Amino acid sequence: MNVVAIFDIGKTNKKVFLFDENYKIVWEKAVNLDETIDEDGFPCEDIGLLRNWILERLAEINSLNDYVLKAINFSTYGASFVYIDKNGNILTPLYNYLKEYPEHLEEAFYQKYKGKEVFAVKTASPVLGSLNSGMQLYRLKEENPALFAKVKYCLHLPQYLSFLLTNEAYSDITSIGCHTNLWNFKKMKYHKWVKNEGIIDKLPPLHYGKDVIKKEGGLAIGTGLHDSSSAIIPYTINFTEPFVLLSTGTWSISLNPFNTKPLTFEELQHDCLCYLQYTEKPVKAARLFSGNEHEIQTKRLAEHFKVANDAYKDIYFDKKIVSNLRALTFSFIYPKKYEFDILKECPFQKRDLSTFKNYETAYHQLIMDIVEQQFFSTNLVIHNSPVKKIFVDGGFSKNSIFMNLLAEAFPDIEVYAASMAQASALGAALAIHDNWNPKPIQNDLIDLKFYKH
Known part of the structure; x- marks a missing residue:
């Protein structure tokens, strides 16, 4: 073949x-x-x-x-x-x-x-x-x-x-x-x-x-x-309705190909930037170092609770844990005010681990804090553009806690976990499609899982 x-x-x-x-x-x-x-x-x-x-x-x-x-x-x-x-x-x-x-x-x-x-x-x-x-x-x-x-x-x-x-x-x-x-x-x-x-x-x-x-x-x-520009190619080929792609890995990057407003200095200070697509169209993007933060904090949790570094893989979204944690911190109001720059520092860094009764509860709090950061970051590129959907791909798309909390944070937007075999690799293949592949590109390259809020 x-x-x-x-x-x-x-x-x-x-x-x-x-x-x-x-x-x-x-x-x-x-x-x-x-x-x-x-x-x-x-x-x-x-x-x-x-x-x-x-x-x-x-x-x-x-x-x-x-x-x-x-x-x-x-x-x-x-x-x-x-x-x-x-x-x-x-x-x-x-x-x-x-x-x-x-x-x-x-x-x-x-x-x-x-x-x-x-x-x-x-x-x-x-x-x-x-x-x-x-x-x-x-x-x-x-x-x-x-x-x-x-x-x-x-x-x-x-x-x-x-x-x-x-x-x-x-x-x-x-x-x-x-x-x-x-x-x-x-x-x-x-x-x-x-x-x-x-x-x-x-x-x-x-x-x-x-x-x-x-x-x-x-x-x-x-x-x-460049991998971030490559990752968006399958989406721009498959979807015409305005969307934001949240591409998650070491960095979580919110990419909005439907926001053509020039960057302001204020946006730049919040780690917003423009990527150029391979078609030369700009994509407004906001970056958050959240995959890196997740790695650091899960190690910290593993040490404290004496569990394996990847114990979080066996933990699923639990509504009750989330309500209990919110009742303690009264933190369902978006956006909360912080004394520090929430886009640069995850609130979880400041939390005392001995206040959590077990690993599962502490891990839910970590993801709640990361989603809170994500809310601010993604909003920077959604602002003033007609976005109807958010597609999440990469590591966090498989994390049920992250996905459920994100859907809740954006009640007016449909949130989907997009599972596609390797978005940036697929994008690089699709970019040169006409040079090697005689078949038309199919429109079922991306599997979507909808998360209700």
Whole structure:
């Protein structure tokens, strides 16, 4: 059977899938690779290890007799650059986007370009230090000009993986258009600083998501997509009525393709941003670090209650526990006022675990607190747009407590858990559909489960 291979590279999980022409997964492999450290001892992706894993999996796929490989594409986390020289050799570690950014460098940069507020609004990029991948380029140029001079191309991770197989370097609009500080959303072109600082020549030409590079034997290879922009593709193909997609993983990202209002500085300060879809349309998005918070707090709970780290997987929504917890804290009024920024800090961090009689009750409280944060975050992108549905995909869509509480928090909107085999991988496959798949795209790719409030 004819298949497309999609490498879906998350910060934690690396996966590869084969989809048949009906977009059913027919083969998959997953791995967690050990991190390495950069020259400052900061943990980062081991790009050599990742490269070897990808090449090994490709060799394995090519040895499978039941499948004919027609196309390959990539969906990966964004915000990290691979620097290559003229021979395609990697020049630096793949720096971690969570790495501290030197304050003096950041201040100098924004001062040069009309200040944080003006700059952030123009580039639809909150001020995020290393998470603005363009700032990583600026840092390399300022701190290590000799090394920077050797750089032929700066490639976001999806495009580097495509380069690995094609030896052709491209930039892609979904990677450039996600909080990178590189793109001027008003003018829909690179911000002038990119030229002023001599960085533009190191960014290869833009290549569009639906186009592929053809290799000998007719194999079609995509240039890769930023995973958040990729995850929304199956939804925009299947649904025309206004919706918000809440894509949950390490980050929970609320994506609204039906909110075209320009970002305000206030929204930017609340971690709102714009993503560009592979069709070049902007999507307003709000991010919350809630998957990460869930991981930290479930470890804390496991230690306190002496249970396994993943004990929460056996806990289901219990209305009575929720009413009891609410009676204690009088917390059914949205929105409550907090003395701290609820989008930056989960209320659960401040809770004393000894006040909960058991693990199950404490876990319900954790999810109540996370949903409360989610309510604020998702509302930032729903505001003033005609949204009728919220689709939740990823980890939290399987969490019955999260889903029931979310439905209750948005009584006027239909809330669905969307189960689809791997949204960002499927999106990367659908993006290049016309280049490998003779069949029409079906409209039953997404299974929905409705949650009543």
